[in-house]
Amino acid sequence: MPSWAAALAGLVAGAVAVGVSLPAAGVVKASAFPPAAAGAAAVDLAPAWLKDWAIRTFGEHDKTVLLAGVLLVLAAAAAAAGLLAARNPRYGPAVLGAFGALGLLAVLTRPGAGPADALPTLLGVAAGVFTLPLLLRRALAPAPAGRRRPSPGPGAGPRDASGPAGGSDPRPASHPDPLPGGGSDPQRPAPQTPAVMRAGEELRAFDRRGLLTAALGGAAVAGAGAVAGRLLTGRAEVDTARAGLALPRPAVPARPVPAGSDLRIPGLSPFFTPNRDFYRVDTALVVPRVDPADWTLRIGGMVDRPVELTFADLLARPLVEADVTLCCVSNEVGGPYVGNARWLGVRLADVLREAGVRAGADMLLSSSADGWTCGTPSDVVLDGRDALLAVAMNGETLPVDHGFPVRLVVPGLYGYVSATKWVTEIKATRFDRDEAYWTPRGWSARGPVKTQSRIDLPKAGAELPAGRTVIAGVAWAQHRGVDAVEVRVDGGPWRQARLAEAPTADTWRQWVLDDWDATPGGHTIEVRATDATGRTQTAERAPVAPDGATGLHAVTVTVT
Structure with missing residues (x-):
């Protein structure tokens, strides 16, 4: 059997295992889904620097990337199980079982896990172990008529497919025996597709169509499991409940947003984030x-x-x-x-x-x-x-x-x-x-927000025309409030920016400096904020761990 075929059989068996475990997790609870539990365990065990790197690199897609990575590892293991099972039927289930044990460990160590949480993993592994040999058998079809291997006669010693009792013949079974002088017997059939044969059994050759048909069936089972899992996890019910919820009117409405809270400058973060x-x-x-x-x-x-x-x-x-x-x-x-x-x-x-x-x-x-x-x-x-x-x-x-x-x-x-x-x-x-x-x-136990400011316009790396240019952004110091924002260009003097209104000290404030006369060349723009307690944000750079980043936001632009 070609290696690609064995690997495909393993991949489909792995997909069936995942597809069966998903609806089972929907019945038990979502955290009992083995790939999700493995990913969550990876998050728990990851050091702070790795978590920060993932957020910096992938942003809000970090969880999608992690879950995709878990599934890729599972796919590689499933393909390896298929390749090994083609050599020895016992190896495939052993690999699937080993990964199932890791998944079971991840599931049972999640907060609030109980014995029932093991069910999705056990059912998934059982489905994979059942599916893999079934696919491998479907990949082999009976050889053409006339190529059946006769059983040994009474009293004959054990024989294998390639030689006499107690020994073996190094010549490939599909080749005719040579005649003296190096010729071949013209009465013997021509070589056929490589086959797997055992004493007393018919020859079986690789059947591409049988494998692909069975693989499509396995994929259908996996897909049906994914759909059932979506339904059983209550996603549709929760979405319906959320859409149909009528919220009461507030007994204490928010203060009206003052005129001028949103400067409505294109490219500037709006006062309310959609x-x-x-x-x-x-x-x-x-x-x-x-x-x-x-x-x-x-x-x-x-x-x-x-x-x-x-x-x-x-x-x-x-x-x-x-x-x-x-x-x-x-x-x-x-x-x-x-x-x-x-x-x-x-x-x-x-x-x-x-x-x-x-x-x-x-x-x-x-x-x-x-x-x-x-x-x-x-x-x-x-x-x-x-x-x-x-x-x-x-x-x-x-x-x-x-x-x-x-x-x-x-x-x-x-x-x-x-x-x-x-x-x-x-x-x-x-x-x-x-x-x-x-x-x-390694993170601080308390975590008050630090005074910070950000430049939204112009964007870092932007190419700008010379002349009057708008510099704008947002600043925040929740529950203290922002009292001032200053901007400087190329290390020059700090200039006061104009602040938008803010309804309370708990929101950010937009700011703008709209009279910068941009001259040709490269320029670096920096910003800093001062909160209502009179404290100006520090220029000293510090990483996000253990209690929030510090430093001044700067962007470099080119003016033409």
């Missing part, structure tokens, strides 16, 4: 699909009265609107992982006061539906800022990618310590007793 453009950075390879009818939020730990809320309970409470800018700690100086939105939700502080958070509980450990955890300083949530259990974003129900049905929004803190998506539990505890997901991986 939901489709809002950055997404999280660890979820498979986005949790949480039906609001099944969602509950449990608040416990160091509280006097544990609280449990359903989604209906949450919507029955007074809802508050707030304009809040969110920023990821992985955002490099001048990076894209920052956005501003109008959020609608319930004040978290009100719910915590009902629960009665005890003195000494300085951390709120929140958990996501997929097991991710986040540690938020409790004093920040309780100091009067608009920390929300958010249910809507920019006037529409939360997108699934951004935490539907409920997420946390806390102004002034990086997302890794404040912005839990798909939140299901909040535990009042202490920083010296519990750690959230990123803290043991």
Whole structure:
């Protein structure tokens, strides 16, 4: 059998294994899907520098790239299983079983995993082990009539297909025996397609059509599994529930956005970031699909009265609107992982006061539906800022990618310590007793947002005509507010930029310098912001780890 055929049989068997495990994971839970669990384990084990490199290199596509990498590794293993099984039928199942064991380990070590989570992996491996030899058999068809190997006669010793009992004949079985003098017997049939033969069995030759037909059948099984998995994971139901959700009007509307908050300069980030453009950075390879009818939020730990809320309970409470800018700690100086939105939700502080958070509980450990955890300083949530259990974003129900049905929004803190998506539990505890997901991986436990500014116009590397040129961008210092922005060109004097209005200290501010007289040549433009406490952002460069990048954003342009 050609090597490509054996490898194809392995690939199809692997696809069947994945296709069977996906709907099984839909019945159990999404995190029990072996490739997703393996990818999540890779994220957990990856050092901080590798995570930062992935975000810098692939941006918001980092999870897609990781999952594709996991599937490529599985494909390579499946192809190897096919090649080995063509040599020895026992090798293929051994390879598939070994990778199944790794997948099972990844699944069972996920947060909240139980014995039932093993089912998708076990069913997938069983399907692959069953499919591989079936494909290999279909790849071999009976040889043409007249090429059957007779069984040895009574009393004959064991014989193989190429020689007498107890020995072997080095000549290929498909070649006729030579006559004395080097000729061939013209009465013997001509050589045929290479065949596999055993004593007492008919010869079997490679059957391309049989293999391809069987492979198409296996691919159909894998595809049907993918469709069934989509349905069973509740994706359609959750999308329907989200689309049909009618949000109550806010009891406390957001302040009107002042005229002049958006300078409406083409190419400048708008005051409100559209939901489709809002950055997404999280660890979820498979986005949790949480039906609001099944969602509950449990608040416990160091509280006097544990609280449990359903989604209906949450919507029955007074809802508050707030304009809040969110920023990821992985955002490099001048990076894209920052956005501003109008959020609608319930004040978290009100719910915590009902629960009665005890003195000494300085951390709120929140958990996501997929097991991710986040540690938020409790004093920040309780100091009067608009920390929300958010249910809507920019006037529409939360997108699934951004935490539907409920997420946390806390102004002034990086997302890794404040912005839990798909939140299901909040535990009042202490920083010296519990750690959230990123803290043991080398990140700061608290994470207040640092004052930063970014140049949106002109773009880095742009070629500009000489003359009057607009320089514009955004600056943020959540819950302190931006008081001033300055710009300089080629290390010259700092010049004050004009600031757009901002409704609160929790949003970013647009800024513009529209009278730069650009002269021919190369130029470097820098920006810095000063927050309302009087602190100007530092020019000292620091990486994103452990608590956010620092430095001045600069772009280089060419004027012609």
